[in-house]
Amino acid sequence: MKLTLIVATDKNFGIGINGDMLFYIGDDLKRFKELTMDNIVIMGRRTFEALPNSKELPNRTNIVLSRNKLDLKEGISVSSIDELEDKLGEINPNKEKEEFLIGGGNLVNTLWNYIDKALITIVNKGYEEVDTHIPNLFNDENFEVVSESEEFFDDKNQLKYKFYEFKRRV
Ligand SMILES: NC(=O)c1ccc[n+]([C@@H]2O[C@H](COP(=O)([O-])OP(=O)(O)OC[C@H]3O[C@@H](n4cnc5c(N)ncnc54)[C@H](OP(=O)(O)O)[C@@H]3O)[C@@H](O)[C@H]2O)c1
Secondary structure, eight states, X not given: OOEEEEEEEOTTOEEEETTEESOOOHHHHHHHHHHHTTSEEXXXXXXXXXXXXXXXXXXXXXXXXXXXXXXXXXXXEEOSHHHHHHHHHHHOTTOOSXXXXXXXXXXXXXXGGXXXXXXXXXXSOOOSSOOEEOOOGGGXXXXXXXXXXXXXXXXXXXXXXXXXXXXXXX
C-alpha cells in the first residue's frame, strides 16, 4: 500500500480543532478537488463526519475507517488496516487510481509508514488553538522535499501559504 497524503497544515503541522479544520483557503480546496477527482480518498471516521453534511466526496471512491461498520450511502466502510489493504487490492488492482489519505490526525499517524508521497499546504502561521497534528515532515529523515511552490496569499483569511511535495526516500 502506497498512499499519497494530502492535508493543509499550520506551520507547526496542526490540522484541526474541535473536529473542524483550522482554515479554509478557496484555492487550496479547489486544488484538493482537482487532484483527488476520480481517484480514491481514504479517511478516518471523524474526518468523514466533518465533511459537508457528512456526505461522501462526489466523483471519488470514498473509504472510511471505523472500528464499527458504518452505514454509508456510497462510500466503503472498513474496520482495520488489513481490510483497507484488501479493499484497495480489490478495487484498484493495477493501481491506476491514486490512493489519497485525506486525514485526520489519528489515521495519518496510524498509516504513517504507508505514506509514499505527501502533498502539504502549509500556512505561514501557528494557530494557538489546535488539538490535532500530524508529524513534522521536515523532521522526518525518511522524507525529502521534492517541490516547493512560490508563496501565495489568501485575501479572505489574510494568510500566506505554500504547496509542498514530500517523497519518501528510497
Ligand atoms: N487540515 C486538513 O487538511 C484536515 C484534513 C482532515 C481532517 N482534518 C481535521 O482532523 C480532525 C479529525 O482527525 P482525528 O484525528 O480526530 O480523527 P480521524 O483520524 O479523522 O478519525 C479517527 C477515527 O478513525 C477510525 N480509525 C482510526 N484508526 C483505525 C484503525 N486502525 N482501524 C479502524 N478504524 C480506525 C476510528 O473510528 P471509530 O472511532 O469509529 O472506530 C477513529 O476514531 C478534525 O479536526 C478535522 O477537521 C484536517
